[in-house]
Amino acid sequence: PSLEETVKTTVAENPVVVYSKSWCSYSSEVKSLFNGLQVKPLVIELDQLGAEGSQLQNVLEKLTGQYTVPNVFIGGKHIGGCSDTVQLYNKGELEPMLAEANAK
Amino acid sequence: PSLEETVKTTVAENPVVVYSKSWCSYSSEVKSLFNGLQVKPLVIELDQLGAEGSQLQNVLEKLTGQYTVPNVFIGGKHIGGCSDTVQLYNKGELEPMLAEANAK
Ligand SMILES: N[C@@H](CCC(=O)N[C@@H](CS)C(=O)NCC(=O)O)C(=O)O
Ligand SMILES: N[C@@H](CCC(=O)N[C@@H](CS)C(=O)NCC(=O)O)C(=O)O
Numbered sequence: 152p153s154l155e156e157t158v159k160t161t162v163a164e165n166p167v168v169v170y171s172k173s174w175c176s177y178s179s180e181v182k183s184l185f186n187g188l189q190v191k192p193l194v195i196e197l198d199q200l201g202a203e204g205s206q207l208q209n210v211l212e213k214l215t216g217q218y219t220v221p222n223v224f225i226g227g228k229h230i231g232g233c234s235d236t237v238q239l240y241n242k243g244e245l246e247p248m249l250a251e252a253n254a255k
Numbered sequence: 256p257s258l259e260e261t262v263k264t265t266v267a268e269n270p271v272v273v274y275s276k277s278w279c280s281y282s283s284e285v286k287s288l289f290n291g292l293q294v295k296p297l298v299i300e301l302d303q304l305g306a307e308g309s310q311l312q313n314v315l316e317k318l319t320g321q322y323t324v325p326n327v328f329i330g331g332k333h334i335g336g337c338s339d340t341v342q343l344y345n346k347g348e349l350e351p352m353l354a355e356a357n358a359k
């Protein structure tokens with residue numbers, strides 16, 4: 152499959168997916184937000200995939216308009232970055248989304 | 256001069272110095288904290304210096320014990336990262352330090 156199909160399958164088959172960079176504090180913040188909610192996201196560290204990492208980042212930009220990390224999906228839906236996810240949490244909208252996606 | 260001497264001279268001669276990475280949100284946060292206080296730090300983007308960037312990062316670790324970015328100095332004194340600088344600000348201790356270092 153193409154990288155694009157791989158991303159589409161990954162986000163469809165996993166309740167929560169975080170495309171991340173291992174040394175990035177914003178990526179760590181969103182990972183610990185999910186861990187605090189007893190959710191185990193599928194985490195893909197783009198910086199640990201060699202050349203495929205930057206290819207994936209370009210595919211994510213094409214599919215979502217977002218090049219930056221962290222890039223978060225819940226229930227197959229593109230959520231955005233760290234600030235978007237934190238905002239949803241603060242508005243009480245994140246947990247219902249996680250429940251609906253059977254992430255807990 | 257060695258890279259170590261260069262760093263020592265840079266932090267001694269500039270009131271506020273931020274070693275940063277241009278695409279890092281924590282680095283941007285600390286830069287905007289200073290800009291909001293009408294302080295223009297000397298910003299060194301480690302990712303824009305080629306091989307010297309990672310050498311500088313190693314020298315900073317040797318001199319300060321801190322490898323991560325942002326790496327902040329005020330009045331020649333090592334402050335720490337983004338969270339350290341924000342904490343000092345929240346405690347009301349950052350502005351007096353900036354005034355003492357003639358940063359404003
Ligand atoms: N507001 C966004 C900021 C995202 C952002 O700027 N991420 C940086 C790293 S912290 C990035 O991806 N920079 C480009 C790159 O690393 O390739 C969020 O909360 O996720
Ligand atoms: N708590 C620290 C966190 C610093 C940190 O982990 N920085 C990351 C980037 S956000 C880093 O330098 N990682 C290793 C690297 O990028 O070389 C701070 O507030 O500055």
Ligand code: FES
Nearest residue numbers: 175177279280281
């Ligand atoms: S690389 Fe610094 S916050 Fe992401």
